[in-house]
Amino acid sequence: MTKSILxxxxxxxxxxxxxKILTNGLMEAGYDVKMSEIHGMSQRGGSVSSQVRYGEKVMxxxxxxxxxxxxxxFEKMEALRALDYLKEDGTLVVNNEEIPSMxxxxxxxxxPDDVLEEIEKHVKAxxxxxxxxxxxxxxxxxANIILLGTIIxxxxxxxxxxxEILKANIKPQxxxxxxxxxxxxxxxxx
Amino acid sequence: MKKLMTGDEAIARGAxxxxxxxxxxxxxxxxxxxxxxxxxxxxxxxxxxPNEKVAMESAIGASxxxxxxxxxxxxxxxxxxxxxMFTWAYMGVNGGNVIITADEPGMFSSQNEQDNRNYAKAAKxxxxxxxxxxxxxxxxxxxxxxxxxxDTPFIIRMTTRVCHSKSIVELKDRAEIQPxxxxxxxxxxxxxxxxARNLRVKLQERMEKLAAYSETSPFNRVEMGDTKVGIIAxxxxxxxxxxxxxDNASYLKLGFTNPLPANLIKDFCYxxxxxxxxxxxxxxxxxxxKQQGCECIGKELFPxxxxxxxxxxxxxxxxxxxxxxxxDKTKLIGRAPTFCAGCPHRGLFYRLGKRKDIMxxxxxxxxxxxxxxxxxxxDSTVCMGASISLGHGAQKAFKAQGLNRRVVTVLGDSTFFxxxxxxxxxxxxxxxxxxxxxxDNRITGMTGHxxxxxxxxxxxxxxxxxxxxxxxxxxxxxKHVYVxxxxxxxxxxxxxxxxxxxxxxxxxxxxxxxxxxKFSQEDRDExxxxxxxxxxxxxxxxxxxxxxxxxxxxxxxxxxxxxxVTINRxxxxxxxxxxxxxxxxxxxxxx
Numbered sequence: 001m002t003k004s005i006l007x008x009x010x011x012x013x014x015x016x017x018x019x020k021i022l023t024n025g026l027m028e029a030g031y032d033v034k035m036s037e038i039h040g041m042s043q044r045g046g047s048v049s050s051q052v053r054y055g056e057k058v059m060x061x062x063x064x065x066x067x068x069x070x071x072x073x074f075e076k077m078e079a080l081r082a083l084d085y086l087k088e089d090g091t092l093v094v095n096n097e098e099i100p101s102m103x104x105x106x107x108x109x110x111x112p113d114d115v116l117e118e119i120e121k122h123v124k125a126x127x128x129x130x131x132x133x134x135x136x137x138x139x140x141x142x143a144n145i146i147l148l149g150t151i152i153x154x155x156x157x158x159x160x161x162x163x164e165i166l167k168a169n170i171k172p173q174x175x176x177x178x179x180x181x182x183x184x185x186x187x188x189x190x
Numbered sequence: 191m192k193k194l195m196t197g198d199e200a201i202a203r204g205a206x207x208x209x210x211x212x213x214x215x216x217x218x219x220x221x222x223x224x225x226x227x228x229x230x231x232x233x234x235x236x237x238x239x240p241n242e243k244v245a246m247e248s249a250i251g252a253s254x255x256x257x258x259x260x261x262x263x264x265x266x267x268x269x270x271x272x273x274x275m276f277t278w279a280y281m282g283v284n285g286g287n288v289i290i291t292a293d294e295p296g297m298f299s300s301q302n303e304q305d306n307r308n309y310a311k312a313a314k315x316x317x318x319x320x321x322x323x324x325x326x327x328x329x330x331x332x333x334x335x336x337x338x339x340x341d342t343p344f345i346i347r348m349t350t351r352v353c354h355s356k357s358i359v360e361l362k363d364r365a366e367i368q369p370x371x372x373x374x375x376x377x378x379x380x381x382x383x384x385x386a387r388n389l390r391v392k393l394q395e396r397m398e399k400l401a402a403y404s405e406t407s408p409f410n411r412v413e414m415g416d417t418k419v420g421i422i423a424x425x426x427x428x429x430x431x432x433x434x435x436x437d438n439a440s441y442l443k444l445g446f447t448n449p450l451p452a453n454l455i456k457d458f459c460y461x462x463x464x465x466x467x468x469x470x471x472x473x474x475x476x477x478x479x480k481q482q483g484c485e486c487i488g489k490e491l492f493p494x495x496x497x498x499x500x501x502x503x504x505x506x507x508x509x510x511x512x513x514x515x516x517x518d519k520t521k522l523i524g525r526a527p528t529f530c531a532g533c534p535h536r537g538l539f540y541r542l543g544k545r546k547d548i549m550x551x552x553x554x555x556x557x558x559x560x561x562x563x564x565x566x567x568x569d570s571t572v573c574m575g576a577s578i579s580l581g582h583g584a585q586k587a588f589k590a591q592g593l594n595r596r597v598v599t600v601l602g603d604s605t606f607f608x609x610x611x612x613x614x615x616x617x618x619x620x621x622x623x624x625x626x627x628x629x630d631n632r633i634t635g636m637t638g639h640x641x642x643x644x645x646x647x648x649x650x651x652x653x654x655x656x657x658x659x660x661x662x663x664x665x666x667x668x669k670h671v672y673v674x675x676x677x678x679x680x681x682x683x684x685x686x687x688x689x690x691x692x693x694x695x696x697x698x699x700x701x702x703x704x705x706x707x708k709f710s711q712e713d714r715d716e717x718x719x720x721x722x723x724x725x726x727x728x729x730x731x732x733x734x735x736x737x738x739x740x741x742x743x744x745x746x747x748x749x750x751x752x753x754x755v756t757i758n759r760x761x762x763x764x765x766x767x768x769x770x771x772x773x774x775x776x777x778x779x780x781x
Contacts, residue, residue: 010525027194027358034322035194036355038298045744046527060433061322061355061426064501066512081522084514100747101525106564106739107748109523122515140760 002055004063005151008082009074010099011048014144017169019050022148025157025165026054034061045102047078070154072147074130075099076115083122092123093150093189095130095143126150128188134181139174142181149185158186191361197352200323200359201290202227204330205260208286209367210234212252214245216608217637218264219299220353221292225262226640229649233364238640238649241574241608242267246274246289253287253343254379256370258334262290265306266573270609275343276313277381280389282341282396284370286334289315292348295470296497299636301554301573303495305471310345310448314393316400317345317448318409319425322357325445329409331365338370340400345448349470351426351497401449409445412458416440420462422455422475422486427468433500434507450478459484466491466507470498529559531745532721532763534631534702538676540741540767541683542598542627543567548690549588551581553601553610556636557629560600564742568600575609577601581624582617596690598625603659604634604642611662617695618667625689626668626697628659629676631704632713639707646712656712663697676700679770705763723764724780729754731776738768738777 005022009015019035026033031054038049051063065084070091073079079094086092094116103109112118119125128150130143145166152158163179170178195203201224205213213236215225229236239245242263249261263271268291275289291306310317316336318329326348333344377385404410419439421431428443442458444450459465459479465486467476476488491506492498505511529536539560542550552558552568553576561568570580581599588595601610606628617624634640641647646656660671670692674681682700689696703713705721714720734753739746745761746768748754757768757777769777 011527023194023356027192032358033194034355034357036351038350038354045525045530047525058357059429060500061351061357061429062497062499064433064499064504064512066501066514077523077525080517081525083517086515088513088515101523102528102742102744103524103526103563105744105747106742107736108563111523112521115521118518118521122517 002053002058003155004068005052005155006063006068006071006082006085007050007052007074008071008078009048010078011045013048013074014141015048015050015074018144018148019052021165021169022151023052024169025160025162026052028165029157029160032056032058034058036061047081049082070151072151074144074147077111079125080115080119083119086123090123091154092119092125093147093154094119094125094127095147096127097131097143126189128185130185133184133188137177137180137184139177142177145178145181146185146188149182150189152182153186153189192358193361194356195323195359196223196354196356197320197323197326197348198223198354199227200326201262201330201346201348202231203359203361204327205288206231206234207327207362207364208258208331208334209365210258210260210334212249212257212259213237213261214239214248215262216240216242216245216267217634217640218267218292219637220294220350221262221264221267221290221348222637222640223353224290225649228260236649238642240643242271243273246271246278249287250274250278253283253285255284255372257285258287258367259285260288260290263292264300265291265293265304266300266302268306268309270574272309272313275309275315277386278343279313279315280381280386280393281379282392283337283343284372286337287343288330288333288337289343289345290348291345292350292353293471294350295495296350298350301571303471305474306345307347307447307474308472310347311474314397315345315448316340316342317347318445319347319447320352320445321425321428321443322352322355324357324359326352327359329445332409336403340396340403342396342400347425347447349425397449401452404446404449404451405454407446407451410451410454411443412454413441413443414461417462418464420458420465421468422458422465422479423468424475425470427470427498430498430500430503431468434503444475447475450475452482455479456482456484459486468492468498468503471495526562527559528744529556529742530705531743531761532705532765534676534700534704534765535560535629536741536743536765537679537767538627538629538682538700539565539567540771541679542686545686547594548596548598549581549584551577551584551597551599553577553605555602555605555629557600557602564740574605575601575613578610578613578624578626579616581626582613582620582622585622585624596625598627600627600629602635603628603630603632603644606659607643607657611666614663614668614697615666622695623693624695625686626695628697628699630659630699630701631707632701633704633707635704635706639704645710647710659699668695668697670694670696671699672696673699673701676702677765677767679767721763721765724759724762725757725764725766725769725777726780727755727757728776728778731774733774733776735773737773738771741767741771743768
C-alpha cells in the first residue's frame with residue numbers, strides 16, 4: 001500500500017532538505033519512492049510543499065486531497081491550509097511556529113491567535129516546539145530535522161539507518177547537531 | 191547504480207549517457223535545472239544563451255557540425271525559438287539534436303499555459319513524452335538514435351510534475367559516440383526556396399516513416415486489464431490514471447506522440463467498451479483518436495486547463511470530490527511570495543509606485559511581484575523583453591491622445607539581454623521618450639541564480655567578457671544613462687524626476703546585487719558593505735506609525751502590545767530602505 005507524506009511550510013524553512021533525506025532513506029530501505037515539489041516563485045517567502053510517496057510501486061508523485069497519511073507542517077498557518085490533504089484518521093504534526101506573511105506585516109490581515117484551536121476542532125494535532133528545541137541545540141535551522149524525526153516515528157521508519165543517510169546529505173560540521181535533532185524529533189511524538 | 195532523480199536531472203543524465211557534447215539553454219521554470227545539471231558533466235560543453243532562439247540556433251550549429259546537441263527551454267521559450275525550429279525540421283540533423291520543452295499546466299511560475307505538443311505537430315518534428323525520470327533517460331537516448339536514423343530533430347515534452355518530481359533511475363555508462371563528418375551540403379542546409387521545396391517533400395516522407403515506427407515503438411504500449419474502461423494517456427497523466435483506476439481498466443500508454451500511432455489506437459479502442467483520453471491542456475491525442483473514427487471521452491468530461499491530478503480525474507469520473515476535513519477557511523491568511531529582506535527591487539518600487547499618472551510597463555522576473563501590494567507598481571506584464579516595446583507603443587498612444595501621461599518600463603538585467611535590447615533599439619530609432627529601468631541585480635534571480643552576459647562568468651563558472659549594460663545602451667544611442675543605487679531613495683526620486691522630464695529616451699540602471707547571490711570578487715570590490723550590517727528600531731523614538739511597514743520588508747513586524755515596530759535580526763541585512771522611510775529617524779544601525 002502506498003503511503004503519502006506531505007511536508008508544508010514557508011520558503012526557507014528547510015522542507016526540501018528534510019524531504020530529500022527522507023526519500024533517500026526510503027530508497028535505501030528498498031521502497032519505490034516518488035517526490036514532487038513546486039519550485040519557482042513560491043521560494044520568495046510563499047507557502048511551500050513537498051509531497052513524498054512510497055511503497056512497493058508508486059504511481060502518482062502527487063498526493064490527492066483527503067489522502068495524506070501524515071501532514072507535517074513547519075508553521076501553524078500552513079498546517080491549517082494543508083488540512084484539506086489529511087486523511088480522516090491521518091496524523092498531523094505542527095511546529096509551534098508563527099511566521100507572519102506580508103499581508104500581516106503591512107496590516108491588511110491579522111494572524112489569528114486561535115489557529116491551533118481551529119485545527120484541534122478537526123484533528124488531534126501533535127504540536128512540537130521544533131524551532132525552540134533546535135535553538136536550544138544551537139541552531140534554529142535544525143528544526144527541519146527535528147520535524148523529520150517526527151515523521152520517522154509516526155510512520156514507523158526507525159529501522160532505517162538514518163545516521164548514514166544524514167552523513168551523506170549534511171555537511172560534516174553540522175552532522176552531530178543534526179543527529180541529535182533527529183533523535184529529539186523521534187522522541188517528541190509517541 | 192540506483193539514484194533518485196528529478197525529471198530535469200534525468201534529462202541531463204540521459205544526454206550524458208547518449209554521448210551529447212553540446213548543450214545550450216536560457217533559464218526558465220521548470221526547465222532550468224536541465225542545463226544546470228548538463229553543466230556538471232565534464233564531457234558536455236554547456237552554455238547559457240541570452241535567449242531561446244540563440245540557444246536553438248547554436249544547438250543546430252553543433253548538430254550540423256556533427257555533434258549530438260541538446261537545447262532546453264520552458265514552454266514560452268519555444269515561442270522565441272520557433273523561428274529556427276520550423277526550418278530546422280526541414281533540414282534534418284547531422285549529429286542528433288533533442289529539443290526539450292517544459293510545459294506548465296497549472297502555471298506555477300509562468301504567465302500562460304500552452305501545450306507545446308502543438309508545436310511538434312505544426313513543425314513536423316518527432317516527439318516523445320516521458321512519464322517519470324527513468325523514461326526521461328530512456329527517451330533522450332532513443333531520441334538520439336532514432337533522430338540520426340530518421341534524420342530528424344526530436345522534441346521531448348515535459349511538464350512541471352515530470353520536471354520537478356523525483357523517482358528512481360538506473361544509471362548506465364556514457365556511450366562513446368564519434369562525431370559525424372561535416373560536408374558541404376547546400377541541398378540539405380541552405381533553405382533557399384528552391385531547396386526548401388525539395389526538403390518539404392522529404393519532410394513529408396520522413397513523417398510517414400515515423401508514423402509507421404510509432405505503431406511499434408516500445409514507448410507506445412498496451413496494458414490490458416478490465417476491458418470495461420480503456421484509458422489512453424501520455425506523460426504524467428498515465429500515472430495519475432493508474433493511481434485512480436489501478437487494475438480496473440486497460441491502458442494505452444503513449445510515449446511516442448508525434449506522429450501518433452493510428453492503428454494501435456484503433457485496435458485498442460475496439461478492445462474496450464469505453465475510452466477515456468487523459469491528457470493535460472489541449473485535446474491533442476483526443477482529436478486524433480476522433481479523427482480515426484473512434485469514440486472517446488475527453489475534454490467534454492475532463493478539464494482543458496490546469497493540472498489533471500488524480501483527485502481531478504476522480505471527481506470528473508465519479509462526480510464527487512474526495513472527502514476532506516471541513517474547517518473555517520476564514521481563519522486562513524494569504525501567503526503570497528514577496529521580495530526578500532534586502533532585495534534591491536524594494537527601494538525602487540516603493541518609490542516608483544507612489545508616482546502619479548505614470549504607466550509602468552513590466553516584465554518577467556522576481557520584480558513582477560511589484561504588481562501586488564504594498565507597491566502596486568506594475569501595470570502590464572506579457573513576456574520576456576516586452577516591457578520596453580509595449581511601453582513604447584503605449585507612450586506613443588498617450589502622446590497621440592494629447593495626454594501628459596508618462597511611461598516607465600522595468601525589466602531585469604538578464605531579461606534585457608534576452609530580448610530587451612531589440613526593444614530598446616526600437617525606442618531609440620522611433621524617437622520615443624520612455625524611461626527605461628534596467629534592474630541590474632548582477633544575476634538571473636528568479637530562476638535561481640544563473641550567470642548571464644552581464645555577470646562575467648559562464649554556465650560552467652569560467653571567467654568571460656563582462657558585457658556592461660551602460661556601454662551597450664549608450665552604443666544603441668541612448669544619451670541619458672544613469673547608474674544608481676536603488677537602496678538610496680533620494681537618488682531614485684531625483685533620477686526619476688530628471689528622466690520623466692526628458693523628451694528623449696532614457697535608461698536608469700539600478701545596480702545592487704540580489705541578496706541571495708553568491709557574491710563574486712567583482713561584487714565585493716564594487717559594492718561597499720555588502721549586506722554586512724543590521725538595523726534596529728530605537729523604541730524610544732518609534733511612534734508606531736507603521737509607515738516603514740509599507741516598504742514591504744519581511745524582516746519587519748508590528749508588536750501590537752508595545753505599539754512599536756520590530757526588526758527580525760536574523761533576516762535584516764541592513765539595506766537601509768526602512769531607515770529612509772521612517773519619519774522619526776527611529777531606525778538605526780546596530781552598534
